[in-house]
Amino acid sequence: MPFIALIDYGMGNLRSVSKALEKAGASLRIAASPAEAEGCCGVVLPGVGNFGDGMRNLRKHGFVDFVRKSVESGRPFLGICLGMQMLLERSEEAPGVEGLGIFRGSVRQFPLDRGEKVPHMGWNQIEHDGTNPFLRGVPAGSHVYFVHSYYADPEDASVVAATCDYMFRFAAALGRDNVFASQFHPEKSQKRGMAILENFVNACNKNGEMK
Numbered sequence: 001m002p003f004i005a006l007i008d009y010g011m012g013n014l015r016s017v018s019k020a021l022e023k024a025g026a027s028l029r030i031a032a033s034p035a036e037a038e039g040c041c042g043v044v045l046p047g048v049g050n051f052g053d054g055m056r057n058l059r060k061h062g063f064v065d066f067v068r069k070s071v072e073s074g075r076p077f078l079g080i081c082l083g084m085q086m087l088l089e090r091s092e093e094a095p096g097v098e099g100l101g102i103f104r105g106s107v108r109q110f111p112l113d114r115g116e117k118v119p120h121m122g123w124n125q126i127e128h129d130g131t132n133p134f135l136r137g138v139p140a141g142s143h144v145y146f147v148h149s150y151y152a153d154p155e156d157a158s159v160v161a162a163t164c165d166y167m168f169r170f171a172a173a174l175g176r177d178n179v180f181a182s183q184f185h186p187e188k189s190q191k192r193g194m195a196i197l198e199n200f201v202n203a204c205n206k207n208g209e210m211k
Helices: 014-023 051-060 064-073 190-205
Strands: 004-007 028-031 042-045 077-080 105-109 120-127 143-148 150-154 160-166 168-176 179-182
Touching (some): 014 190
Parallel strands (some): 077 179
Antiparallel strands (some): 160 168
């Protein structure tokens, strides 16, 4: 039976993500190695914590090449929070540490001198143009849940699937073809987050074909 691989590299919020995916209809396998993810119909890369630690743990568990090959294969791929940030090339949080490079660009820290709280934490609105299929059923202006001190700054604006306004407008989600990644936490975003997870699960069940 086809299953979605939830990558376990020691830094993911696996319990809440797995429960939300199962609620969305996923047949799920928590994979602590690429071998355990073999044959999956989709991949989820969750994550909380430091960019450098995250990349080191991905390498330690052998997932760097697996993630890149999964994206290239056309299978639906979902990155969440740190799992989104690591898809970029680098981060100000960990100078000199190479990211996965799925998207060109950097991860930057929110300014600490603007009088706003860092981390950006809690419910905030996202805006999008309605074209990304993973955001189907999520109206522009929907509130979702964030916890982060760093934000994605991709070189190609066309990969920005949704934005959020906190201090300034930043990329709340990235998307291209079979890949969708969110800075916010769908698993903590109630109805709107569940819609995203259901879209992802449906894509996996259709072998990656979004209809």
